[in-house]
Amino acid sequence: MRFLHTADIHLGAVPDAGKPWSKERADAIGATFRKILQDAVDKEADLLLIAGDLFHRQPLKRELKDINYLFSKLTHTQVVLIAGNHDYLSETSSYLDYPWAENVHFLTSASMTSVYLEDINTEVHGLSYHRPEIREPLYDGCRAPSDGRYHILLAHGGDALHIPFRPTAFTGSGFRYVALGHIHQPQVFEEVPAAYPGSPEPLDRTDTGPRGYIFGEILRDKTRLDWVPAASAQYVPLSITTDRNTTTPQILDIIRPELTRHPGDIYKLRLTGFRDPEITFDTESLKNAGRIVEVIDGTEPEYDLEALERDHANDLIGYYIRALSSGEEDPIRKKALYYGLQALCSTENR
Ligand SMILES: [Mn+2]
8 A cells, every 4th residue: 555645745835935036946845846746646555644734824715625625636646634833723714514526535534534445455544733823742542443444544733732642652553654744844753653754845945955755555464655856946054164264255165066056946045254353244246146145144153362451451451351261272262352342342333
């Protein structure tokens, strides 16, 4: 029995709102989901599991019609889904009573329920969120009966406000697979077996690294899991180390070839190290050099301690340097020394 497991697609989300590439990112979420459905066809998946948050917010009727049409074209694949904390079943949700295609099974109940798919001898268990927060540990003690069927659990959450549980607690519960959703970072727990596939596209700058879905197979004696990359782009952290001679145009020269390496990727630039105490880097022009969503300048002014101490031998600055540079070299004390000098020297300039 082959299955494809995805979650946290967040259809309708608009990443990096206001940035020039925002629309492209929003479109990529839909395009990658359609690609995953095509993968289900190509890989002859018997089952498509969607572990919550298919939509970023309450779906419109039209959006459900569009998705249902795509699902209905999966002639070899049964689809089982639940609602997560983002697309929870509100009293007016279009999800309620939606007439899904024959191969689509939405577990709408707020308490544990299941659907048995006879063709593949598989029973999928789960519940749907009916509110955006559930603090009760509803999955605790969930066990699969030993009745010769393959049992799978769909479970959304895992933090304090969204059905708290530890994925490893499902070890020995009898489920042949626990298909998790809610955490956007992919994580596989082979020993359970269970996995968070992660969101198939990164949704904001904190979603760094590759994104994709789980393709698995339940065999007689084991469950085999593969994580498959699917995202069209990544958020890439880019760190540049500077010294007191570094200039903004020089940083631009260094980062430009990096920025064009994978078209579509979005960068988070971080400057570390030291700089000339009399300058600051032009972070605005760095930001405009490409698809850079943020620039964090973590550089510190590099003071000429000897010269400063000589010029300020009899005032607070000289005293401060002597007090903090005595004894062994210590990075924390060095930081304190530089921060203090920054404050003292800027006061003096005023
Ligand atoms: Mn969620």
